[in-house]
Amino acid sequence: MSDPSKLSGHPDWVYVLRDSYDFYxxxxxxxxxKIRTHQRSVRERINRVLKADxxxxxxxxxxxxxTSHLNRALDNGRMERHAPFIRSLEAIRSTxxxxxxxxxxxxxxxxxxxxxxxxxxxxxxxTDEVILGLVLFAPGCTYPAHAHRGITExxxxxxxxxxENDQGVYGPGSLIFxxxxxxxxxxxxxxxxxxxxxxxxxxKEDLADQKMVFTRKPG
Numbered sequence: 001m002s003d004p005s006k007l008s009g010h011p012d013w014v015y016v017l018r019d020s021y022d023f024y025x026x027x028x029x030x031x032x033x034k035i036r037t038h039q040r041s042v043r044e045r046i047n048r049v050l051k052a053d054x055x056x057x058x059x060x061x062x063x064x065x066x067t068s069h070l071n072r073a074l075d076n077g078r079m080e081r082h083a084p085f086i087r088s089l090e091a092i093r094s095t096x097x098x099x100x101x102x103x104x105x106x107x108x109x110x111x112x113x114x115x116x117x118x119x120x121x122x123x124x125x126x127t128d129e130v131i132l133g134l135v136l137f138a139p140g141c142t143y144p145a146h147a148h149r150g151i152t153e154x155x156x157x158x159x160x161x162x163x164e165n166d167q168g169v170y171g172p173g174s175l176i177f178x179x180x181x182x183x184x185x186x187x188x189x190x191x192x193x194x195x196x197x198x199x200x201x202x203x204k205e206d207l208a209d210q211k212m213v214f215t216r217k218p219g
Contacts, residue, residue: 007054007125012091014050016118017125019085020132020197021046023156027175035177038152042199045130049119055126064098064114066138069193073136076192077159080172085197086158089134095124096134112141120200121208131200131207137162138193143186150206153178153198160194163187 002009007017024043029036070093077086098114113136118124120131137143137160155162155176163169164176164184178184180202188194200207 005055005057007050007056010056012088013056013118013125015088016085016092017046017050017132019082019088020119020199021050023082023085023197024199027156027173032177034179035154035175038154038177038201041152041201042130042154045201046119046132048129049125049127052127054119056124057126058095058124059097059122061095062097062099064100065111066114066136066193067098069138070136070195073159073193073195077172077195080159082158082173097124098136106144109141109143112138113143115198128204128207131198133198134158135196135198136193137186137188137196139188140190141186141188141194143188145183145185147181147183148178148200150180151200151202152180153200155196155198158195158197160192161189162194162196 004010007014021043024039024046027039029039074086074090074093077083080086096116096118098116100110100113101115115133115135117131117133119127120133121128135155155170157170157172157174157176159172161169161171162176164178164186166187170176
């Protein structure tokens, strides 16, 4: 009999991790050695979570105003090559805890974004190896500049389109890479929401003790 306190007792969540692993295996690094190294590290960390049959603990599900856009974001994602991953997300969506992660959210932003951690110190899949999660942006959202201490971060665009630091447009299947302490600001296309998968890798201490703070750009 499967153990409901372990990952193996929740096949839909196993599929989410396996599909995330596959993303970081097959997406191009664009010739970048740093991105290739990050992809390999994320895969290795996900593999360790799977092999360890990590503990699973579900907090109370929670919605935020922006989750009214989730249906459209998932619908758009079904039209992409990664449609199987979208179906995996649909299977677990009712268990997700959407949150802000900031003590003080700028006015108006509370209706335009939220994130749901999937894997990490806060669960639902409990580990100190890696953090995986989803972030959902409403159309026209501007997510203010911020950085992460000691964390190497990547986003994979699942649906919609975003720009980071006004330096290119990233559509479905694109990977955005942010080395530690890199200040980044995200803007979202006007007519469709954007759904992104994110991965954080770093030391266990940094993964467990991230302070989410927005930073104003100088000048």
